Amino acid sequence: MTLDLTQNDISDVVAADRAHVWHHLSQHKPYETTDPRVFVEGKGMRLWDATGKEYLDAVSGGVWTVNVGYGRESIADAVREQLVRLNYFAGAAGNVPCALFAEKLIEKMPGLSRVYFSNSGSEANEKVYKMVRQISARHHGGKKGKILYRERDYHGTTIGTLATSGQAQRAEQYGPYPDGFVMVPHCLEYRKQWDVEAYGVRAADAIEEVILHEGPDSIGALVLEPVTAGGGVIVPPEGYWQRVQEICRKHDILLHIDEVVCGLGRTGKWFGYQHYGIEPDFVTMAKGVASGYAAIACTVTTERVFDMFKDDASDPMGYFRDISTFGGCTSGPVAALENMRIIEDEGLLENTRLMGERVLKNLRELMDRHDVIGDVRGLGLFCGAELVADRDSKEPLEEKLVQAVVADCMGQGVIIGATNRSLHGLNNTLCLSPALIATAEDIDRITDAIDAALTRVMG
């Protein structure tokens, strides 16, 4: 069956959606009287819904995923060809797309050497937590299994990864959570916690304070987003990452970088951590790996970590006792290979750097006209504008007004996002993460829409 729909069929589809689909992140009460938005088609950065309305998508599929844009026939062709050759086999055997994609990925990640496949960002992160716990069990008498995470960061939707959620809104009401996960302070300089010059170094030192309090010998890993995404688009201050790396080395703590959002070009380099010259022990990725053309996630690690799982080949508990059923799908890695080829051949990293600068410049210009913009920040095509009720007090703008700005842009046919609430009050940052193919005209249209929305909403 192909989904070639007439306008009548589309009305039936919308009715079926209303009757049976439970949408992600949605309050469904309004759908008792209105139709939910149902998207039908996409091309490049443009989308069309069931009413025929056209949108410019400034958030790459809602959650920073479709890095190379919609409607890529070469990815669809590669996936189709592979599916009819071999769609799947899971377990201990390998397959051609996984091997070739792993090799290509590792070329871009000096210092790392092993790729473990699964199918969501949450799962990729859970794999690390399990690896860290197993390393602790086998090499540290079970005593080095605590995992540190940071306020405002997010690592997934499962109970295990929610135990490392620095965003209260995500985790509230789903506890109790497993033990052994400890929060460290965030590093957002705009909302200073320390009045010092070298803010990045101070914020990293705050992590060491937690380590010393907990006991360095009890901590196996630290997980951080390279640039915090849903927690407010936070680009770490200068000096932060170098100091974090030093602290981890000093206390023999494995450094896990969650690149689920930043990976595969979002920040203008293949990976966010590569802006900072650091050498992680684990890197996880998902969204942009195949730009949403297939489900794929990767947990990438070093040969040193990998070797810790083969020290005693005769021990039945000596290897990583883990499987991901759909980690055996070949559609993910074959789509991911083509996704990387597109990023390389079309020069999308360079485009991301250039267009990202344009977003920041445009948003900074809007600050002159709209007092409600308290701060503008970003790296590559991953930018945020933090909205405040008052620039001096930095009191966050009410959530309903932030949402009104997002809704106004939607009305104008431009899809933007807003970030999540952290432990300390509202998180009130408008979020832009267009596909890496964005043109200057696309960027200007997006920031013009925000300009008009702010004027209308703030009066």
Ligand code: PMP
């Ligand atoms: N890590 C980060 C930084 C994320 O933003 C997300 C999803 N928004 C995840 C992990 C979880 O990924 P998934 O939804 O694929 O499980």
